[in-house]
Amino acid sequence: SLLIGFLSFLVFLNVGSPRAWPSGDTIPIKLQSISILEYGNLNLEGFRTGIPESRAYGFYRAGGQLLSAYPPGAALTALPIYGAFKALAPEAFDSWRYAYAVPNGDDLPNVANYMERFSSSLISALSVVVFWLICVRVTKDRTSSLWFTAAYALGTSLLSTASLALWQHGPACLFLGLTVLLLLKAEAQGRWSLVLAGLSAGWAYVCRPTVAVALAPLALWVVWTFRWRALGFLLASASMAAAVMIWNWVVYGSAVGGYSQVSAAFVPFTWT
Secondary structure, three states, X not given: OHHHHXXXXXXXXXXXXXXXXOOOOOHHHHHHHHHHHHHOOOOOHHHHHHOOHHHOOOEEEEOOEEEEOOOOXXXXXXXXXXXXXXXXXXXXXXXXHHHOOOOOHHHOOOHHHHHHHHHHHXXXXXXXXXXXXXXXXXXXXXXXXXXXXXXXXXXXXXXHHHOOOXXXXXXXXXXXXXXXXXXXXXXXXXXXXXXXXXXXXXXXXXXXXHHHHHHHHHHHHHHHHHHHHHHHHXXXXXXXXXXXXXXXXXXXXXXXXXXXXXXXXXXXXXXX
């Protein structure tokens, strides 16, 4: 597992350039972790000068603050990684101040860009390790598990996008996988694995609310398999989802948070 994680991390970290995907979708997420560490809040007003106008669409003004239009789960997942770097190299971490004090400073080499790439690569590598552990438990065959894991690491959005920047689906993949792994363990190890699986599923929702599409049938399977014991899973996951909805309502005035700003631009869903 350690070897698979290390090799995956090396691959993800070296695909393309450190600035492989300068998207406005990830700018607020990569800056939220810095804002929490430096100011103890999610107000991104102090970074606005350095962000090009063409990539400033991912922000939302509410209550006199400049907030991210996207859920905070990905930034909170990466927060320990940012925090460790700040503790080890405080002067290097402080370089974001110079970059975001000048127009278009987001394009300059700075700690926010490098930490985003490092964090997303590490989160994606952890996701590969979790997938490997699932495969070994399900197939009981290490050779086929290696092939399946290689396909997951190199043939999915982990390689093409999730490892390049702090997109929502990077942490979502990690915690969806962790949910499945814990559910597999729960079949033999009792209710606490079910509660932990529920918390993991809830955190996947915090990272990317659309994972509810995947979690709904999974919840039905949990109920069918574990009967009354499924209550621990359901309550744990529902509590996480409810907490983020309440937080969204308090901060943004909407249960979907900053998504309410951009939802009108989404193409309506059709079965086709």
